[in-house]
Amino acid sequence: MTSRRTFIASLGAAAVGSLLRVDETIAFAPPLYPPIDLSYFETPLSPAPADLKFGYAAITWGGRDREAIEDVASVGFRGIQLRSNVLKEFGDRPAALRDLLAKHKLTLVALSSGGVNIDPTAEARVIEEHAGHARFVHDVGGLYLQVTDERPNDRAVEPADMQRLGRLLTEIGKRTADLGVPLGYHNHMGTIGERPEAVDRILEAADPRYVKLELDVAHYHQGGGDPVRAIRRYADRLLFLHLKDVESTARSGGPGSPDLPGLPDRQSYRFVELGRGKVNLPGVLDALRDVKFRGWAVVELDSVPDVPERARTPKESALIAKRYLEEHGYLHTVGTH
Numbered sequence: 001m002t003s004r005r006t007f008i009a010s011l012g013a014a015a016v017g018s019l020l021r022v023d024e025t026i027a028f029a030p031p032l033y034p035p036i037d038l039s040y041f042e043t044p045l046s047p048a049p050a051d052l053k054f055g056y057a058a059i060t061w062g063g064r065d066r067e068a069i070e071d072v073a074s075v076g077f078r079g080i081q082l083r084s085n086v087l088k089e090f091g092d093r094p095a096a097l098r099d100l101l102a103k104h105k106l107t108l109v110a111l112s113s114g115g116v117n118i119d120p121t122a123e124a125r126v127i128e129e130h131a132g133h134a135r136f137v138h139d140v141g142g143l144y145l146q147v148t149d150e151r152p153n154d155r156a157v158e159p160a161d162m163q164r165l166g167r168l169l170t171e172i173g174k175r176t177a178d179l180g181v182p183l184g185y186h187n188h189m190g191t192i193g194e195r196p197e198a199v200d201r202i203l204e205a206a207d208p209r210y211v212k213l214e215l216d217v218a219h220y221h222q223g224g225g226d227p228v229r230a231i232r233r234y235a236d237r238l239l240f241l242h243l244k245d246v247e248s249t250a251r252s253g254g255p256g257s258p259d260l261p262g263l264p265d266r267q268s269y270r271f272v273e274l275g276r277g278k279v280n281l282p283g284v285l286d287a288l289r290d291v292k293f294r295g296w297a298v299v300e301l302d303s304v305p306d307v308p309e310r311a312r313t314p315k316e317s318a319l320i321a322k323r324y325l326e327e328h329g330y331l332h333t334v335g336t337h
Helices: 004-028 038-042 065-075 084-090 094-103 120-140 159-178 196-205 217-222 227-233 281-290 314-327
Strands: 051-057 079-083 107-116 144-149 183-186 211-216 238-243 245-248 269-272 294-299
Touching: 051 065, 051 281, 051 314, 065 079, 065 084, 065 094, 065 314, 079 084, 079 294, 084 094, 084 107, 084 120, 094 107, 094 120, 107 120, 107 159, 107 294, 120 144, 120 159, 144 159, 159 183, 159 196, 159 211, 183 238, 196 211, 211 217, 211 227, 217 227, 217 238, 217 245, 227 281, 238 281
Parallel strands: 051 079, 051 294, 079 107, 107 144, 144 183, 183 211, 211 238, 238 294
Antiparallel strands: 245 269
């Protein structure tokens, strides 16, 4: 009879032999996959090329939003920006607006949510108001929420105002982010964020995770800035843009408003159709391509400019904008939907 020790030893030898046979099988088996050239991983990936989509803002129609939706779609733009006045009709039934936009094959790029009041006593109300607007954007299937700010009425703007505005924007942005709706701060004439240096301070005071920049190139130009440089400076923080043009009027060149020193005279400029003002639009669009911006540029015109020959309609102004983009090749070189 085989002793217990001999039996255990024989089992150990069999196990070792089995392992050796497995190792030999692995060692001499053909590779499952062909060799991989790992040198490709030594080269950093290039950013995706620019992809600029063009939308149009309904502000020109003065609150006639259904007409604006029909006209914007018929002109050929695939996105639209609406103002908070649309809540009067659709505030309690966002699905109806969602269906109307889908019928016209339009994306709600953004909702203009209004100004942010920095009065500490109004903080809770302000946050809740804009969060409610973001909820509406979410329910409609829109993309972004846009806010401006409310300049103090009885005094000049102070650095502390910019700090407080940045912090308040952050709190609003946190609430909108919970709904999946990014917040864009819109630089605007007549507000705290009128000048380029003020925009810098506000964005520095705001958390970049929750507050992006919705750059309005015409307001930035009129405020004394270079929108081409702004695009390059804020390339990583651009949410979307207002593509807009502005011209000087007969009263341009004045020192400013007599009521609020430093506030430009509103009668010294007016917004006009693309290509009819003094904004460097070719430089703006080329800069967007250079920084590989992928997103929306919303063409905006506050109202149809007064013209001596005849009155234009908002739709005719939209057609002028589209023709400008087509004639200059931007609808093809940058890409649109």
